[in-house]
Amino acid sequence: MSFEQHIDQITSDRHLHGRFLQHLSALEKSGHQKLLRLKHRYAMSDENFLSHLADEARHAAHLKKLSQTLIEAREQIGLATKNYLTKLEVFILRELRRRNLESNENCYVVLTYVIEQRAQKFYPTYENILAQKQSNLSVGKIIEDESEHLAMMESKMSSMHLPTSILTDAACFEEDLFRQFLAQF
Numbered sequence: 262m263s264f265e266q267h268i269d270q271i272t273s274d275r276h277l278h279g280r281f282l283q284h285l286s287a288l289e290k291s292g293h294q295k296l297l298r299l300k301h302r303y304a305m306s307d308e309n310f311l312s313h314l315a316d317e318a319r320h321a322a323h324l325k326k327l328s329q330t331l332i333e334a335r336e337q338i339g340l341a342t343k344n345y346l347t348k349l350e351v352f353i354l355r356e357l358r359r360r361n362l363e364s365n366e367n368c369y370v371v372l373t374y375v376i377e378q379r380a381q382k383f384y385p386t387y388e389n390i391l392a393q394k395q396s397n398l399s400v401g402k403i404i405e406d407e408s409e410h411l412a413m414m415e416s417k418m419s420s421m422h423l424p425t426s427i428l429t430d431a432a433c434f435e436e437d438l439f440r441q442f443l444a445q446f
């Protein structure tokens with residue numbers, strides 16, 4: 262089954278779709294928490310960083326609200342969702358260390374870049390499927406925000422000279438995490 266077919270199948274079942282939205286909300290929330298930890302640990306306070314932080318919290322809240330239009334009960338959040346970003350972060354830190362490139366900034370940029378690439382592949386497909394089904398649900402604003410985040414990372418990266426191999430290795434590792442995430446539905 263293709264990725265699109267899988268999303269189509271999920272959105273065809275009210276309960277499954279509601280559960281899926283709760284998991285997406287949990288992922289956005291863990292993104293927000295990762296950024297919050299960086300903010301406290303390294304006193305990151307530039308304007309772009311702070312608006313990124315606020316956007317991810319809003320995404321989590323929006324997805325949670327959408328889930329509540331479909332189901333009421335709070336579902337168990339599986340490990341493939343809970344550990345998604347931490348596993349990716351650990352992988353990236355290890356790959357940066359191996360290349361003598363370990364720094365907070367490098368980790369933040371690579372992690373965010375890979376996640377935003379995923380968001381660019383996932384959210385527009387999901388939005389199209391919702392539109393095809395004439396659903397009242399929409400993630401249009403999230404798509405706009407995530408494009409801005411990606412552009413922000415691309416502009417940071419243009420002056421950082423990170424080897425492309427770290428980006429492709431991290432993206433490849435993330436592909437597998439996303440596959441495990443989807444396998445929960």
Ligand SMILES: [Fe+2]
Nearest residue numbers: 289316317320
């Ligand atoms: Fe987000």
Ligand SMILES: [Fe+2]
Nearest residue numbers: 377406407410
């Ligand atoms: Fe984002």
